[in-house]
Amino acid sequence: MRLENKVALISGGARGMGEVEAKLFAKEGAKVIIGDMLEDKGRKVEAQINEAGGECVFVVLDVSDEDAWQRAVNEAVSRFGKLDILVNNAGIYRAHIVEETTAAEWDQVMNINAKGVFFGTKYAIPAMREAGGGSIVNISSVAGLVGSRQTTAYTASKGAVRLFTKSTAIQYASDGIRANSVHPGTIVTPMTEGFLADSTMRQDRMDRTPLKRLGRPEDVAYGALYLASDEASFVTGSELVIDGGRTAE
Ligand SMILES: NC(=O)c1ccc[n+]([C@@H]2O[C@H](COP(=O)([O-])OP(=O)(O)OC[C@H]3O[C@@H](n4cnc5c(N)ncnc54)[C@H](O)[C@@H]3O)[C@@H](O)[C@H]2O)c1
Numbered sequence: 001m002r003l004e005n006k007v008a009l010i011s012g013g014a015r016g017m018g019e020v021e022a023k024l025f026a027k028e029g030a031k032v033i034i035g036d037m038l039e040d041k042g043r044k045v046e047a048q049i050n051e052a053g054g055e056c057v058f059v060v061l062d063v064s065d066e067d068a069w070q071r072a073v074n075e076a077v078s079r080f081g082k083l084d085i086l087v088n089n090a091g092i093y094r095a096h097i098v099e100e101t102t103a104a105e106w107d108q109v110m111n112i113n114a115k116g117v118f119f120g121t122k123y124a125i126p127a128m129r130e131a132g133g134g135s136i137v138n139i140s141s142v143a144g145l146v147g148s149r150q151t152t153a154y155t156a157s158k159g160a161v162r163l164f165t166k167s168t169a170i171q172y173a174s175d176g177i178r179a180n181s182v183h184p185g186t187i188v189t190p191m192t193e194g195f196l197a198d199s200t201m202r203q204d205r206m207d208r209t210p211l212k213r214l215g216r217p218e219d220v221a222y223g224a225l226y227l228a229s230d231e232a233s234f235v236t237g238s239e240l241v242i243d244g245g246r247t248a249e
Pocket of ligand 1 (some may be wrong): 092
């Protein structure tokens, strides 16, 4: 198994890509802690993983709350003895152009998508150092690589995650802690199913993707699995683009 004896904390693990990552990591031998604000859904994922023979604990986590992160990391260490992997996956999407973006929307998106990644990383690092090293996987977006016609705060937050990841990689390489960012294109999840229900929007996203399909959560989960595992032991500060070729042009 690719994550045998590893302990992984995944934010936003109650649904979407985080849920699929939690299930895949557990199948590959990791003990998994999922943190989310959606308690009912999170508990369901926890039960499904445990019933399937894996080991999973759900914790209530608002990633924009510093104290909640400290509690989540403490829970991982007290339940499973250590922390090896952090997937900063939780995020929200808001689509407004610059003039239509309010200060409140900007702050909310930055607090969750950017500051949440900073807090998670800050509190995971001491636990990973204690464990002799670790892997941090930050879910950015293609919106962290190129500009967007629809989004403002979202793009800024995902760009922040991209370079924050590289600083983390450089600062903590000597502790055996790796940090990499993942840049998905359009993936079908609860986050996107609203706007993908619009057939023009759906077709536009497919037309702009050389592989001519939308992404599945599994497409991203396998990338996160690779970066989390020891197979990627020489990979840090890198950007894994999983977008069907959309940003290659
Ligand atoms: N779906 C896409 O097309 C796409 C593309 C690129 C990047 N992403 C990124 O991938 C990540 C996962 O997205 P998804 O599509 O699975 O979204 P989703 O909305 O289906 O799932 C996101 C999860 O994060 C949780 N979450 C939101 N705010 C939180 C908070 N403050 N604290 C804790 N948990 C919180 C939600 O409750 C939910 O369970 C996000 O960071 C998103 O920006 C998504």
